[in-house]
Structures are given as C-alpha cells and as structure tokens.
Amino acid sequence: xxxLSSLPYKGTRDFYPEEKRTQNYIFSIWRKIAExxxxxxxxxxxxxxxxxxxxxxxxxxANEQTYSFLDRGGRTVAIRPEMTPSISRMVxxxxxxxxxxxxxxxxxxxxxxxxxQRGREREFWQLNIDIFGDDSVSAEAEIIKMSDDIMKATGAxxxxxxxxxxxxxxxxxMMAQYLGLDAVQAQFMIKLLDRKEKISQQDFIDxxxxxxxxxxxxxxxxxxxxxxxxxxxxxxxxxxxxxAVSEVQELFTFLERAEVKSxxxxxxxxxxxxxxxxxxxxxxxxxxDNNRALFGGGRYDGLVGLFGSEPISAVGVAPGxxxxxxxxxxxxxxxxxISTTDxxxxxxxxxxxxxxxxxxxxxxxxxxxxxxxxxxxLDRQIKNVLKKKIPYILFLGEDEVKSGKYTLKNVxxxxxxxxxxxxxxxxxxxxxxxxx
Amino acid sequence: xxxLSSLPYKGTRDFYPEEKRTQNYIFSIWRKIAExxxxxxxxxxxxxxxxxxxxxxxxxxANEQTYSFLDRGGRTVAIRPEMTPSISRMVxxxxxxxxxxxxxxxxxxxxxxxxxQRGREREFWQLNIDIFGDDSVSAEAEIIKMSDDIMKATGAxxxxxxxxxxxxxxxxxMMAQYLGLDAVQAQFMIKLLDRKEKISQQDFIDxxxxxxxxxxxxxxxxxxxxxxxxxxxxxxxxxxxxxAVSEVQELFTFLERAEVKSxxxxxxxxxxxxxxxxxxxxxxxxxxDNNRALFGGGRYDGLVGLFGSEPISAVGVAPGxxxxxxxxxxxxxxxxxISTTDxxxxxxxxxxxxxxxxxxxxxxxxxxxxxxxxxxxLDRQIKNVLKKKIPYILFLGEDEVKSGKYTLKNVxxxxxxxxxxxxxxxxxxxxxxxxx
Numbered sequence: 001x002x003x004l005s006s007l008p009y010k011g012t013r014d015f016y017p018e019e020k021r022t023q024n025y026i027f028s029i030w031r032k033i034a035e036x037x038x039x040x041x042x043x044x045x046x047x048x049x050x051x052x053x054x055x056x057x058x059x060x061x062a063n064e065q066t067y068s069f070l071d072r073g074g075r076t077v078a079i080r081p082e083m084t085p086s087i088s089r090m091v092x093x094x095x096x097x098x099x100x101x102x103x104x105x106x107x108x109x110x111x112x113x114x115x116x117q118r119g120r121e122r123e124f125w126q127l128n129i130d131i132f133g134d135d136s137v138s139a140e141a142e143i144i145k146m147s148d149d150i151m152k153a154t155g156a157x158x159x160x161x162x163x164x165x166x167x168x169x170x171x172x173x174m175m176a177q178y179l180g181l182d183a184v185q186a187q188f189m190i191k192l193l194d195r196k197e198k199i200s201q202q203d204f205i206d207x208x209x210x211x212x213x214x215x216x217x218x219x220x221x222x223x224x225x226x227x228x229x230x231x232x233x234x235x236x237x238x239x240x241x242x243x244a245v246s247e248v249q250e251l252f253t254f255l256e257r258a259e260v261k262s263x264x265x266x267x268x269x270x271x272x273x274x275x276x277x278x279x280x281x282x283x284x285x286x287x288x289d290n291n292r293a294l295f296g297g298g299r300y301d302g303l304v305g306l307f308g309s310e311p312i313s314a315v316g317v318a319p320g321x322x323x324x325x326x327x328x329x330x331x332x333x334x335x336x337x338i339s340t341t342d343x344x345x346x347x348x349x350x351x352x353x354x355x356x357x358x359x360x361x362x363x364x365x366x367x368x369x370x371x372x373x374x375x376x377x378l379d380r381q382i383k384n385v386l387k388k389k390i391p392y393i394l395f396l397g398e399d400e401v402k403s404g405k406y407t408l409k410n411v412x413x414x415x416x417x418x419x420x421x422x423x424x425x426x427x428x429x430x431x432x433x434x435x436x
Numbered sequence: 437x438x439x440l441s442s443l444p445y446k447g448t449r450d451f452y453p454e455e456k457r458t459q460n461y462i463f464s465i466w467r468k469i470a471e472x473x474x475x476x477x478x479x480x481x482x483x484x485x486x487x488x489x490x491x492x493x494x495x496x497x498a499n500e501q502t503y504s505f506l507d508r509g510g511r512t513v514a515i516r517p518e519m520t521p522s523i524s525r526m527v528x529x530x531x532x533x534x535x536x537x538x539x540x541x542x543x544x545x546x547x548x549x550x551x552x553q554r555g556r557e558r559e560f561w562q563l564n565i566d567i568f569g570d571d572s573v574s575a576e577a578e579i580i581k582m583s584d585d586i587m588k589a590t591g592a593x594x595x596x597x598x599x600x601x602x603x604x605x606x607x608x609x610m611m612a613q614y615l616g617l618d619a620v621q622a623q624f625m626i627k628l629l630d631r632k633e634k635i636s637q638q639d640f641i642d643x644x645x646x647x648x649x650x651x652x653x654x655x656x657x658x659x660x661x662x663x664x665x666x667x668x669x670x671x672x673x674x675x676x677x678x679x680a681v682s683e684v685q686e687l688f689t690f691l692e693r694a695e696v697k698s699x700x701x702x703x704x705x706x707x708x709x710x711x712x713x714x715x716x717x718x719x720x721x722x723x724x725d726n727n728r729a730l731f732g733g734g735r736y737d738g739l740v741g742l743f744g745s746e747p748i749s750a751v752g753v754a755p756g757x758x759x760x761x762x763x764x765x766x767x768x769x770x771x772x773x774i775s776t777t778d779x780x781x782x783x784x785x786x787x788x789x790x791x792x793x794x795x796x797x798x799x800x801x802x803x804x805x806x807x808x809x810x811x812x813x814l815d816r817q818i819k820n821v822l823k824k825k826i827p828y829i830l831f832l833g834e835d836e837v838k839s840g841k842y843t844l845k846n847v848x849x850x851x852x853x854x855x856x857x858x859x860x861x862x863x864x865x866x867x868x869x870x871x872x
Contacts, residue, residue, distance in 0.1 A: 003742065003743065003744040004485075004487060004488055004491060004525070004742050004743050004744070005485070005743070005744075006525050006526075006528040006529035006743040006744060006745070007529070008480075008481050008484075008525075008526075009481055009483050009484055009485060009511075009513060010509075010511075012481035012482075012483060013481065014478075014479070014480055014481070014526045014529070015478055015479030015480070016478055016526065016530065017476035017477065017478055017540070019479075020476070020477045020478050020479050021477075023479065024477065035776045035777070035804045036799040036802070036803075036804050036805070037799070037804075037805070037806070037807075038777040038780070038804055038805055038806025038807070038826075039806075040453035040456070040775060040776060040777065040824070041453060041456045041457075041460065041776070042450075042451055042452055042453055042456050043450070043451030043455075043456050043459065044444075044450055044451070045444050045445055045448035045449070045450070045559050046448075046482060046515070046545055046547065046559060047445050047448060047503070047515070047547065047559065048444075048445055049440075049441070049445060051440060052440055055440060067483070067505075067507065069503075069505035069506075070505075071503065071549065072549050073446075075445075075446075077445060079482070079483070079515070089440070089442050089444075090442075090444075090450045090452065092442040093442035093443065093450070094452065097823075098823075099819070099820035099821075099823040099824050100810070100820070101809070101810055103806060104453070109482055111482065111483065113507065113508050123481050123482060123483065133810075134809060134810060136809065138809040139809070142807075142809065257789065257792075258792065258796075306439070306440050307439065307440050307441070307442040308439040308440070308441075308442060309442070339476060340471045340476060340477070341471070341474040341476065344474070353693065356693075356694065360694075363472045363473070366472070367472075368471045368472050368473075368474055369472070369473070369474055370473070370474025370539060371473075371474070371578075373537070373570060373572065373574040373575070373578065374536070374537055374569075374570060383535070384535035384536070387533075387534075387535040388476070388535050390474075
C-alpha cells in the first residue's frame with residue numbers, strides 16, 4: 001500500500017486546536033453581534049443545485065469558480081460558493097409561515113475554485129446576516145450598523161477601517177442617463193470601475209476609451225468629474241439631484257445618528273454579484289499593509305422571487321473568516337487565547353481511582369478536566385500542559401487524597417495554591433465571571 | 437427565466453430557526469461533554485482526496501457512497517463521508533508537535549450518497565471525539581464513559597439505551613482459531629453477522645452454511661454456541677480464555693467502577709469500517725419504536741500510520757445528529773426551546789429615535805433586542821413575536837420615554853411589568869443564571 005499524503009486539499013486549511021481557538025474567537029464576535037440585534041441562526045445544505053447560482057450570482061462565480069459536478073443520480077450540483085441564493089430559496093419555500101421582517105444569520109463554510117492567495121482560500125468561512133421583508137432604508141442602516149459593531153467588537157478604532165457606500169440604482173442612473181451607455185457598455189464599465197484600484201491610471205483611461213467608443217470625447221471628462229468627487233456634494237449636479245442619491249443621503253443621516261463613524265460615499269464601489277438592486281457597501285481595511293476590502297453586502301430585492309414566490313425585499317452582509325483574521329493580525333488585535341480545558345489532573349503515585357472520582361466531581365461542577373491516564377513522566381506532562389495552553393495543573397498524590405487539600409498550580413503565574421474542593425469550584429466560578 | 441425550485445437538494449435539510457434551535461441544543465450537549473473531559477475543538481476541510489477513504493473506510497463507503505468528482509485541476513476529491521481519515525491525516529501531519537495523549541473533537545457535516553430514510557440523510561452532522569497516543573484500555577473506557585455521559589445529558593435513563601461492546605481481535609480469533617475460516621470466508625461471515633438482525637433466522641443459517649462450505653457440519657453448531665452466549669461467562673471456553681476476552685473484561689471492570697450502566701457484551705457486534713483494530717462498541721436505543729444503533733466507535737490503531745508517519749494508536753466515537761434527534765423524540769426528551777432573542781421592542785407612536793437608543797443600551801448590557809422597524813400593526817407584531825418564540829415584548833410609547841418606566845410583557849405568562857432600565861437589566865441577568 002502506498003503512503004497517503006498528510007497535506008490538506010489545495011486551498012483548504014486544517015484547523016488544529018490553536019487555529020480553531022482563533023476561529024472560534026472570530027465566530028463568537030459574529031454570533032454575539034447577530035444575536036444581540038435579534039437575528040436567529042439557521043443552517044442550509046452544503047450542496048445545492050448549480051442553477052441557483054447561474055441565475056444571479058454572476059457568470060464568473062457560477063461557471064468558473066464553483067465546485068460543480070454530476071451526482072450519482074445525474075443531477076448537476078455545486079458545493080455552495082456563497083449563502084445568499086440558499087437563504088433566498090429557504091425564505092421562498094416558507095414564504096407564508098415566516099414572520100417579517102425575518103432576521104436570519106448563519107456561520108458556514110463555502111468553496112470556490114480560485115487561485116489560493118493571501119486572504120483567499122478555496123474553502124472559507126462566512127457569517128451571513130440577512131433581513132427579509134423590509135423595504136425601507138432602516139434595513140440597510142441596521143445591517144451597516146451591525147457591520148460597524150462587528151468591527152468595533154474586535155477592538156478596532158474608527159480610523160482602522162472605512163465603510164464605503166454606493167447604490168446600484170445610482171450606478172444604473174449614472175451609466176444610462178449620465179454617461180449614455182447601453183446595457184452592454186454599462187456592464188463593461190462596471191467591471192472596469194470595479195478593477196480601477198488594481199490597474200494603472202493609463203490602463204483605466206485606455207479601457208474606458210474602448211468602452212465609450214464614439215462617445216469617448218464626451219464620456220471621459222464626465223467619468224473624470226465623477227471620480228474627482230470625494231463626497232455626494234461634489235457630484236455633478238445631474239447625479240446629485242437623482243432619487244438614488246437622496247436615498248443614500250437618508251442612509252447617511254440614519255447612520256450618523258446611530259454613531260457609525262468611518263462612513264464614506266464611493267461612487268466607484270460596484271460589488272461583484274449581479275443580484276444587488278439598491279444600496280451596496282464594503283468595509284475596507286485602512287492599514288497600508290492590508291489595504292483591501294474586508295467584506296460587504298447590499299440590497300437584493302429580486303432574488304427570493306426567482307424561487308416561485310412573490311418578491312421579498314432583502315438586505316445582507318457577509319464577513320469572511322480569512323480576511324477578518326488578516327485584519328486582526330494587521331492591527332495587532334488577535335488576543336492570546338488559552339485552552340477550553342480548565343485543569344490538567346496529574347496522577348502522582350497510586351491514586352488512579354481517586355483521580356477518576358475527583359475529575360468527575362469537578363466535571364459535575366462544569367469545570368473542564370483533562371485526566372492524565374498516560375502514566376508519563378511529570379516533566380513530560382507539564383510540557384504537554386504548556387503546549388495545550390491549559391491554565392491550571394492539579395497534582396494528586398496520596399497526601400492530597402488523605403488531606404482533601406489539593407495542590408493547584410497556575411501555570412502562567414507559576415504559583416501554587418493548597419485548596420479544598422469547594423474552594424477550587426469557587427475559584428473557577430469567579431474566573432468565568434471575570435472572563436465574561 | 438424559468439422558476440427555480442425552492443426545495444433543498446435530495447437528502448439534505450434546511451434548518452430554519454426552529455429546527456436550528458433543536459440542532460444547537462444537541463450540539464451544546466456534545467460540546468459540553470467533549471470539553472468537560474478536556475477535549476479540544478479542531479476543524480478539517482469539507483473536501484479531501486478520495487484516496488484517504490479507499491484506503492481503510494470500507495469499499496461500499498468509498499466506492500458507492502462518496503460524493504466524489506474531478507476538480508477543475510484534475511484531482512479526484514470527495515466531500516468527506518466521515519471524519520476519522522481526516523483527523524488521522526491531521527495527526528500524522530503534526531505528529532512531532534502534538535502533545536499526547538491528544539484529545540480532540542469536532543462537530544461537522546458529512547455527505548453520503550444513500551437512499552434517504554428515517555434517521556439517515558445524505559447530509560448529516562456528527563460529533564467526533566478521538567483520543568490519540570494511548571494504548572491502554574483507559575482510552576476506550578474514557579470514550580465509552582463520555583458516550584454514556586452524552587446519553588445521560590439528554591435526560592435519558594439507563595434503561596433507555598444499551599452500550600454493546602465487542603473486540604476486533606476477538607472477532608479475528610473467533611473467525612480463524614474457533615471457526616477455522618480463511619480470510620475471505622471470515623470477511624463474508626463478518627458481513628453476515630453484521631446483517632443478522634435484519635434477516636430471518638433461516639436466511640442466516642442458509643448463508644452461513646454457504647460461507648462454511650465443507651466445514652458447515654462443524655461450523656454451524658459452533659456459531660450457534662456463540663450466538664447463545666449472552667455474557668462473556670457463557671462463551672465457549674476456547675474463546676473465553678483468549679487474550680482478547682480478558683481485555684474486554686478489563687474494560688468492563690473500568691466502566692463498572694466509573695458507574696457506566698447499560699453495558700452489554702455482544703459477540704455479534706461488528707462495526708462497518710475496515711480500520712478498527714481492537715475494541716468496538718455501539719449505543720443502541722432500547723425503545724421498540726426506534727430499535728436501532730444510535731452511534732458507535734472503537735479503536736483504530738493503524739490509520740495514522742498510513743499517512744507516512746509512525747503508527748499512533750487511536751480510539752474514537754461519533755454520534756450523529758439525525759439519529760440523536762430520533763432518540764430524543766422517541767423518548768420524549770426534546771425540550772421546548774425559545775428564541776435567542778430576549779426582547780422584541782415595539783415602537784408605539786413617534787419614538788423611533790428613542791427606541792433605537794434604548795435598544796442599543798440594552799444590547800450593550802448583553803440583552804438581545806429585536807427592534808421593530810416595520811411600522812406594522814401591533815397585533816401583527818405580537819403574532820410575529822409568538823411565531824419567533826421571543827420571551828418578552830417591550831412597548832415604547834411617548835409616556836414610557838418620559839417616565840423612564842417601560843412596559844415589559846412576559847409573553848408565556850401573559851403578565852406585564854412596569855420596570856426601569858436597570859431593573860430590566862437585572863431581570864435578564866437573573867434569568868440567565870437560572871437558565872444556566
């Protein structure tokens with residue numbers, strides 16, 4: 001038999017306890033903010049019919065980046081590359097039963113066939129927060145406020161990130177009315193604006209000229225005027241007076257009242273997915289070493305209706321685990337995390353039976369105890385405790401069994417205490433309160 | 437554009453908040469028991485090279501039941517149908533760095549291409565608990581004790597389930613020494629014993645006769661003697677005196693000392709996976725309406741070594757979400773669960789700004805508040821609160837804003853209280869303690 005490789009599949013990661021702890025820390029921030037705003041958790045299948053992505057997710061995602069295949073029954077399926085189509089399908093399926101606005105969240109894994117690079121893996125984890133059935137700008141305001149709260153909960157300062165806001169209706173108005181582009185040209189221009197930061201200014205002008213064709217002479221100065229505007233007030237007046245802009249202004253008023261700083265209007269913000277219909281936004285890292293989009297979202301009122309139900313309006317956002325971790329790292333915000341295990345119980349001498357009993361007594365008081373069953377040498381055991389980042393060791397020898405006083409060692413402080421069972425239980429109860 | 441189906445992919449389930457609550461309840465039991473024994477969480481990729489299953493998981497699983505396909509780069513991959521090969525691969529990859537015994541757990545989803553039926557879905561969730569690097573029977577004892585604790589944590593009584601125990605070495609001894617079968621015959625006999633409960637006695641005898649061939653005259657009474665034994669003491673003496681039986685006896689002594697009731701020795705227990713090398717066990721529901729295996733596990737000392745590392749011994753167990761839920765249902769053990777949201781804040785009159793502020797003040801005290809932004813009629817809002825199973829409604833009108841006393845309604849009790857902000861914060865702090 002040949003040896004099997006111990007490497008994970010390309011672009012995926014193994015999460016050992018050390019890495020899983022950090023991931024769980026990120027998940028706990030996400031979960032806390034979602035639940036504190038009254039969002040409830042749901043789960044969706046890892047596999048979906050491919051067609052739910054070809055409909056509206058964008059050609060590149062559906063055709064080139066999905067892990068799609070024929071199942072043994074001849075159905076074309078895909079490992080989900082994103083959550084929005086799944087949750088839209090679920091809402092459509094129980095359209096009548098759900099209470100609106102429906103506030104829903106999930107934390108789940110996804111796969112996309114892409115070239116792995118910093119901040120981008122083939123398998124990745126995302127929080128998805130969505131509100132269904134509210135047409136007003138309050139829905140966007142709540143989702144963006146939550147995004148801001150998620151960033152704050154990491155310990156980030158308002159200047160560490162910026163929330164860029166734009167509106168698809170405004171983009172459409174700009175393309176058709178202001179720039180006079182037809183649908184096909186508009187598609188190219190949107191993709192071009194989306195790539196603007198990644199290409200040189202000359203490349204941008206060359207490609208824009210190509211898109212404009214005969215209109216280039218009028219179009220180029222117009223697009224330049226747009227790009228020069230750093231606020232809504234500086235926009236060319238024909239755009240500034242549009243209905244879409246007043247919607248954006250209303251959103252800004254809401255968010256300023258809710259004390260969301262870090263807001264910026266950015267007319268070049270496009271967002272890749274085809275399903276967005278209104279407000280779109282993205283959270284950017286301002287650190288020059290990690291100057292990139294962290295996550296984003298927007299309004300997608302047309303998606304639920306594709307599943308044979310009446311249309312239901314929706315706004316959502318989806319932070320991803322890898323980019324989130326990169327943000328924490330680039331701002332020095334990853335906390336030092338320890339094991340979920342409270343005590344490593346080391347058996348000295350012939351006290352195995354008593355050690356089993358003591359471990360179970362602690363466990364019945366919700367204290368997490370790893371019991372030494374290895375019979376390894378003491379220095380080896382202590383090395384393991386340090387590796388596993390367990391905060392306390394309890395040494396159980398025959399003296400301790402007789403006296404009912406146990407030697408508990410705080411590993412980080414290198415301090416030892418002689419404590420009775422009840423005192424140890426109290427110590428951990430107090431510790432949990434403090435940690436909370 | 438054609439309408440898309442709103443149904444989930446065959447054999448998978450959508451977990452709406454109602455179902456997700458129940459799933460989270462099950463996960464919380466699993467997590468609690470895993471962590472209280474000092475097991476630490478890890479995560480593994482959803483996709484693996486197919487070959488890690490063809491090696492040792494069993495032909496049926498690898499060849500007929502995996503969701504396997506060629507990725508866009510020509511690699512043959514599979515959606516994981518189980519966790520054991522993944523965690524073995526991970527342990528092999530960090531063989532040198534890990535601290536032993538390594539105690540690891542995960543809660544994850546899996547897929548198998550099977551005919552969906554009660555207790556069996558194509559996508560399913562499992563807890564995997566594994567201990568690596570301990571050769572002694574203490575490892576099995578700990579894993580089985582944890583399995584028993586998991587059952588007890590549901591509120592199940594010892595008579596609601598039974599833990600069947602057998603040993604692969606004993607099976608091998610029985611096949612080769614006692615029954616005199618060669619390797620091929622033994623494979624057939626193992627599969628036949630595995631199916632014994634599902635076929636008639638006559639079918640069993642017919643098929644056993646076929647396996648024995650010329651040996652049938654001697655073999656059939658011998659296997660009958662085995663099947664008649666309801667305890668180790670009743671086993672034919674040649675088997676009773678084997679080393680494997682004394683290992684099982686040692687395990688029973690350990691478990692009886694640890695107060696694990698519900699134990700049964702069952703020489704017909706086989707367990708499907710090819711990788712088991714020692715003790716195997718299964719937890720069975722004793723309810724006649726759900727008389728089936730709930731979950732199982734065993735020792736698999738040979739798997740880590742396949743990934744190019746020295747062998748590392750291992751024992752594991754893996755309860756599944758669907759069978760677990762079936763067990764809870766068949767014994768009436770599913771608790772009534774409510775929303776994670778604490779308060780639904782209903783805006784009466786022109787108090788939107790104050791409502792936003794009040795909601796955020798509660799949130800800063802870790803109280804989960806869903807804020808009404810819908811402007812829907814009050815009876816409609818109350819209906820929604822009932823649907824969502826939110827325990828409290830707070831009505832905020834202008835009087836409440838002025839007086840700083842809020843009307844809080846306990847929905848289940850249909851009682852209303854007039855409380856100040858701090859009193860409400862205290863109420864929820866006390867509630868959380870009580871719930872815990």
